[in-house]
Amino acid sequence: MEIVADIPGPEECATRIFNYSGQKFEPEVAAEYWMKILQHKWFLSEKLGRDVGFKVACVDFIDNTESIQQELMKEQTVNLLKELGAQVIDRSIWDTISETQPPKRIVDKMIILPLTEVELAQKHGVTPPKTIIFFGPPGTGKTHFVKAIAGVLGWWYIEASPSDLMADGQDRLGKNLKQLMEKAATVDNAVIFIDEFEEIAGNRDQASRVDKSITNEFLKQVPLFKKQAGNTLLVCATNYIEQLDSALLRPGRFDLIIPVGALDNEGRKTIFEHYLEKTNHGEVDIDKLVGMIDFFTPADIEYLFRKVTQRSFEKELAEGKDYRISTGDFTGLLPRVKPSLNVEIIKQFDRDCHKYTRL
Numbered sequence: 001m002e003i004v005a006d007i008p009g010p011e012e013c014a015t016r017i018f019n020y021s022g023q024k025f026e027p028e029v030a031a032e033y034w035m036k037i038l039q040h041k042w043f044l045s046e047k048l049g050r051d052v053g054f055k056v057a058c059v060d061f062i063d064n065t066e067s068i069q070q071e072l073m074k075e076q077t078v079n080l081l082k083e084l085g086a087q088v089i090d091r092s093i094w095d096t097i098s099e100t101q102p103p104k105r106i107v108d109k110m111i112i113l114p115l116t117e118v119e120l121a122q123k124h125g126v127t128p129p130k131t132i133i134f135f136g137p138p139g140t141g142k143t144h145f146v147k148a149i150a151g152v153l154g155w156w157y158i159e160a161s162p163s164d165l166m167a168d169g170q171d172r173l174g175k176n177l178k179q180l181m182e183k184a185a186t187v188d189n190a191v192i193f194i195d196e197f198e199e200i201a202g203n204r205d206q207a208s209r210v211d212k213s214i215t216n217e218f219l220k221q222v223p224l225f226k227k228q229a230g231n232t233l234l235v236c237a238t239n240y241i242e243q244l245d246s247a248l249l250r251p252g253r254f255d256l257i258i259p260v261g262a263l264d265n266e267g268r269k270t271i272f273e274h275y276l277e278k279t280n281h282g283e284v285d286i287d288k289l290v291g292m293i294d295f296f297t298p299a300d301i302e303y304l305f306r307k308v309t310q311r312s313f314e315k316e317l318a319e320g321k322d323y324r325i326s327t328g329d330f331t332g333l334l335p336r337v338k339p340s341l342n343v344e345i346i347k348q349f350d351r352d353c354h355k356y357t358r359l
């Protein structure tokens with residue numbers, strides 16, 4: 001038997017391979033494989049003493065070629081990551097958080113190190129966490145921490161909010177959530193982040209029938225996710241921990257429940273310096289200014305800088321000469337930026353910390 005001299009173009013090769021095996025390849029790859037499939041057809045026919053068809057040769061070739069299997073897996077993983085909107089996060093985001101900013105030390109000790117110092121963790125019987133809740137007032141840095149974790153671990157960052165999961169209708173939320181969790185569990189080295197978690201896992205006593213079914217779905221998914229062997233973390237964030245269903249908060253479902261609260265002076269200073277570095281500035285009395293922004297969250301500091309930089313930009317445009325930000329620019333604009341935190345919010349947060357924190 002001879003190798004049939006039928007060498008179609010790359011696109012046609014991809015179509016043929018797809019029709020025979022159901023596997024999709026890029027045309028260039030398909031063209032390369034097609035030649036090998038023709039050889040394989042000849043080889044199989046010789047071996048079996050009968051003329052095997054293209055379909056048999058194609059399927060057998062794909063099934064038995066390790067490198068193709070690896071290619072396929074790689075391609076499937078890439079497609080899945082694309083579908084899930086996976087992002088690569090810069091490692092440097094971790095350094096924008098000062099050592100004293102809570103909960104950096106907890107995150108380091110209880111999440112990062114058990115996942116990076118694997119042998120030592122095993123030696124001491126420490127199991128790295130798989131499921132985590134971050135709670136705290138708006139703008140305190142919950143999302144920022146989740147990104148920082150993904151960055152420092154060098155893992156994929158996959159984010160989903162209830163509004164994403166409801167994009168094709170509220171009644172689809174449960175189904176989309178199930179799909180997301182099932183897919184996410186098959187990805188390796190990924191942090192899966194669900195924001196506005198109370199919308200998905202709200203208290204069933206106060207929920208409508210639809211909401212209840214979503215919470216139930218989530219309660220089912222968490223143990224399945226925890227059973228997956230790969231390197232994955234599920235992190236959920238909420239501003240309203242008291243609204244979560246109590247069944248979810250019981251030990252066993254979430255390994256860690258971590259508060260993300262107000263910044264201390266050091267934390268405010270680190271963030272202030274981080275943003276200041278990106279501006280066109282002159283003499284700025286950082287300590288004085290940091291002392292004036294007691295109840296500011298990271299989001300408030302970011303907003304203050306947006307205002308100050310916009311103003312300096314406009315000044316230079318108007319005056320036509322280099323304008324450098326100074327302490328006065330900040331003190332002038334500070335009265336216009338209202339801090340998100342106050343004594344009442346902090347008291348409530350302290351009560352929540354007492355009641356819900358689990359480390």
Ligand SMILES: Nc1ncnc2c1ncn2[C@@H]1O[C@H](COP(=O)(O)OP(=O)(O)OP(=O)(O)O)[C@@H](O)[C@H]1O
Pocket residue numbers: 096097098101137138139140141142143144145239271274298299302
């Ligand atoms: N060291 C830092 N810690 C936390 N956030 C920071 C830090 N440096 C900068 N930020 C910025 O502060 C802003 C607020 O943080 P983030 O969005 O993480 O808060 P959040 O708690 O998730 O808020 P929300 O409850 O509204 O979702 C973000 O733009 C973030 O990038």
Ligand SMILES: [Mg+2]
Pocket residue numbers: 142143144195237
């Ligand atoms: Mg957030």
